[in-house]
Amino acid sequence: xxxxxxxxxxxxxxxxxxxxxxxxxxxxxxxxxxxxxxxxxxxxxxxxxxxxxxxxxxxxxxxxxxxxxxxxxxxxxxxxxxxxxxxxxxxxxxxxxxxxxxxxxxxxxxxxxxxxxxxxxxxxxxxxxxxxxxxxxxxxxxxxxxxxxxxxxxxxxxxxxxxxxxxxxxxxxxxxxxxxxxxxxxxxxxxxxxxxxxxxxxxxxxxxxxxxxxxxxxxxxxxxxxxxxxxxxxxxxxxxxxxxxxxxxxxxxxxxxxxxxxxxxxxxxxxxxxxxxxxxxxxxxxxxxxxxxxxxxxxxxxxxxxxxxxxxxxxxxxxxxxxxxxxxxx
Amino acid sequence: xxxxxxxxxxxxxxxxxxxxxxxxxxxxxxxxxxxxxxxxxxxxxxxxxxxxxxxxxxxxxxxxxxxxxxxxxxxxxxxxxxxxxxxxxxxxxxxxxxxxxxxxxxxxxxxxxxxxxxxxxxxxxxxxxxxxxxxxxxxxxxxxxxxxxxxxxxxxxxxxxxxxxxxxxxxxxxxxxxxxxxxxxxxxxxxxxxxxxxxxxxxxxxxxxxxxxxxxxxxxxxxxxxxxxxxxxxxxxxxxxxxxxxxxxxxxxxxxxxxxxxxxxxxxxxxxxxxxxxxxxxxxxxxxxxxxxxxxxxxxxxxxxxxxxxxxxxxxxxxxxxxxxxxxxxxxxxxxxxxxxx
Numbered sequence: 001x002x003x004x005x006x007x008x009x010x011x012x013x014x015x016x017x018x019x020x021x022x023x024x025x026x027x028x029x030x031x032x033x034x035x036x037x038x039x040x041x042x043x044x045x046x047x048x049x050x051x052x053x054x055x056x057x058x059x060x061x062x063x064x065x066x067x068x069x070x071x072x073x074x075x076x077x078x079x080x081x082x083x084x085x086x087x088x089x090x091x092x093x094x095x096x097x098x099x100x101x102x103x104x105x106x107x108x109x110x111x112x113x114x115x116x117x118x119x120x121x122x123x124x125x126x127x128x129x130x131x132x133x134x135x136x137x138x139x140x141x142x143x144x145x146x147x148x149x150x151x152x153x154x155x156x157x158x159x160x161x162x163x164x165x166x167x168x169x170x171x172x173x174x175x176x177x178x179x180x181x182x183x184x185x186x187x188x189x190x191x192x193x194x195x196x197x198x199x200x201x202x203x204x205x206x207x208x209x210x211x212x213x214x215x216x217x218x219x220x221x222x223x224x225x226x227x228x229x230x231x232x233x234x235x236x237x238x239x240x241x242x243x244x245x246x247x248x249x250x251x252x253x254x255x256x257x258x259x260x261x262x263x264x265x266x267x268x269x270x271x272x273x274x275x276x277x278x279x280x281x282x283x284x285x286x287x288x289x290x291x292x293x294x295x296x297x298x299x300x301x302x303x304x305x306x307x308x309x310x311x312x313x314x315x316x317x318x319x320x321x322x323x324x325x326x327x328x329x330x
Numbered sequence: 331x332x333x334x335x336x337x338x339x340x341x342x343x344x345x346x347x348x349x350x351x352x353x354x355x356x357x358x359x360x361x362x363x364x365x366x367x368x369x370x371x372x373x374x375x376x377x378x379x380x381x382x383x384x385x386x387x388x389x390x391x392x393x394x395x396x397x398x399x400x401x402x403x404x405x406x407x408x409x410x411x412x413x414x415x416x417x418x419x420x421x422x423x424x425x426x427x428x429x430x431x432x433x434x435x436x437x438x439x440x441x442x443x444x445x446x447x448x449x450x451x452x453x454x455x456x457x458x459x460x461x462x463x464x465x466x467x468x469x470x471x472x473x474x475x476x477x478x479x480x481x482x483x484x485x486x487x488x489x490x491x492x493x494x495x496x497x498x499x500x501x502x503x504x505x506x507x508x509x510x511x512x513x514x515x516x517x518x519x520x521x522x523x524x525x526x527x528x529x530x531x532x533x534x535x536x537x538x539x540x541x542x543x544x545x546x547x548x549x550x551x552x553x554x555x556x557x558x559x560x561x562x563x564x565x566x567x568x569x570x571x572x573x574x575x576x577x578x579x580x581x582x583x584x585x586x587x588x589x590x591x592x593x594x595x596x597x598x599x600x601x602x603x604x605x606x607x608x609x610x611x612x613x614x615x616x617x618x619x620x621x622x623x624x625x626x627x628x629x630x631x632x633x634x635x636x637x638x639x640x641x642x643x644x645x646x647x648x649x650x651x652x653x654x655x656x657x658x659x660x661x662x663x664x665x666x667x668x669x670x671x672x
Contacts, residue, residue: 131664132664136660140653143652304480307481308477308480310480311477313469313472313477318470
């Protein structure tokens with residue numbers, strides 16, 4: 001009897017099929033990335049050097065961490081967090097402020113990440129209790145937040161002799177020191193969303209909020225965790241950013257906004273929520289971070305960068321949407 | 331909008347005068363009246379008599395005119411249920427392309443025609459991504475925003491300026507400049523044209539078949555498709571309309587400012603959509619709102635910007651104000667039966 005039942009209710013394992021789909025995305029992205037590197041090397045053989053490796057991995061640090069935060073929001077059905085760069089900047093400004101106050105390192109790190117988290121809490125209150133669409137909330141708070149930062153801080157200089165600047169410029173095991181937190185976060189996010197119960201809840205809420213609610217998951221709690229979590233990850237990026245830049249300005253965030261969204265969309269995260277792989281995200285961040293350096297080697301000025309990134313984003317979202325339409329069979 | 335039981339029941343008993351006033355103030359009109367009254371009141375107390383001089387009025391209306399023209403065209407895409415975030419960058423591109431061509435000894439009219447075609451081309455790319463492939467309008471046009479800002483910078487650097495105006499192509503077209511500065515008593519001519527455009531658009535949307543089709547597509551796309559409307563074509567043309575408006579606006583700015591700064595129109599999309607949303611449009615669902623409301627919404631922002639200007643406050647204060655105003659407006663929209671998130 002039990003065998004009969006188990007046969008009758010045998011359904012194809014969902015997790016496995018999703019995994020093979022993610023593997024295809026990862027392979028395609030790797031292929032494109034290698035193609036980009038190969039044509040750059042054919043064009044200029046000195047592309048394969050320590051200097052380019054350093055430039056690319058430094059590029060990856062901040063974009064990678066922010067992309068994990070953005071991926072967190074996207075996978076949980078929060079559409080997009082357009083204010084994630086503001087949480088990054090809040091944390092970088094607070095890092096400098098706390099450093100000037102003479103706080104010790106752990107207190108400084110926790111303090112500035114929590115300040116970013118408070119901003120995320122503000123976002124989530126607007127989303128959960130006023131029921132405003134997160135896209136509008138984060139558009140408005142990102143816009144207003146930039147203004148507030150400019151009025152409150154204007155700009156801050158990072159002491160070049162501080163450990164913060166040292167952290168941003170030093171190397172550890174041949175990679176930039178700041179690269180390692182990004183790599184660890186990627187692996188952590190991968191296991192969290194794949195194997196932990198709490199992580200699966202985010203996927204469930206993102207995939208279908210109504211059935212997640214019927215399952216007994218509190219939507220409010222998940223939404224608050226999503227936006228606070230994304231802001232906390234933005235806060236981690238903020239500390240790295242403080243290490244990279246000698247002078248922090250409130251308009252610095254605009255540079256990162258687009259590559260981060262492009263990375264998430266390219267990695268196959270559905271803007272509708274519920275699907276995406278953080279390993280693929282790592283590869284797409286690597287690919288996007290290689291573009292600026294490759295452009296320089298092709299003799300194009302860096303102003304071409306935003307132009308090309310913009311159109312990569314349009315193409316990526318078009319492909320993403322087309323894939324969904326095709327899967328539904330229209 | 332769906333009719334709910336209370337609305338049906340409201341025919342049964344007569345509303346008292348107080349209730350009627352309360353009801354009318356809870357709609358978009360009420361928001362606008364209360365908002366305008368608050369800001370003008372603050373301005374009158376804080377700035378004083380200067381608020382009501384005809385010169386100040388000229389300043390407010392002059393600030394308003396070009397964004398109004400851009401906003402009216404952009405409102406078509408909102409009405410059809412697609413948001414075009416790239417209008418601000420499109421304004422910069424249009425200005426830079428126009429100035430580039432004119433400084434390259436191309437006839438002004440020919441340059442204007444080429445500029446419009448270029449902008450329509452990029453509008454068509456938006457259309458293909460959103461309508462043909464079904465991309466999320468906000469993500470796709472955000473990409474277009476950044477891409478076009480980059481392109482404007484690239485073109486601008488082909489005509490490098492000198493000294494402080496390095497990021498701008500300077501160009502003075504006397505005829506265009508006179509046109510943008512012309513005024514009839516305290517009313518800028520450009521504002522009168524923009525206002526006429528508002529009335530014409532209002533007429534198109536309220537009384538013509540085409541206008542009703544646009545509203546139908548934005549209101550319920552499935553129903554519109556089943557009713558036999560060419561929904562995709564309507565969405566596509568609404569995106570072209572917003573690109574067209576931005577291209578006209580960019581060229582007018584060249585005339586007004588005597589040059590094309592690369593940073594022209596930064597955050598303009600935000601201001602314009604906030605204004606349109608104050609006036610009853612929604613960036614999440616199409617089919618609602620009317621141009622008159624959009625005009626009054628923009629008036630609120632212009633009056634506030636004027637207040638900030640007269641008091642010499644940080645211009646970023648206006649950004650913060652607009653950001654929070656947008657949240658309040660969307661919240662009110664939800665209270666009035668707009669789409670809530672979950």
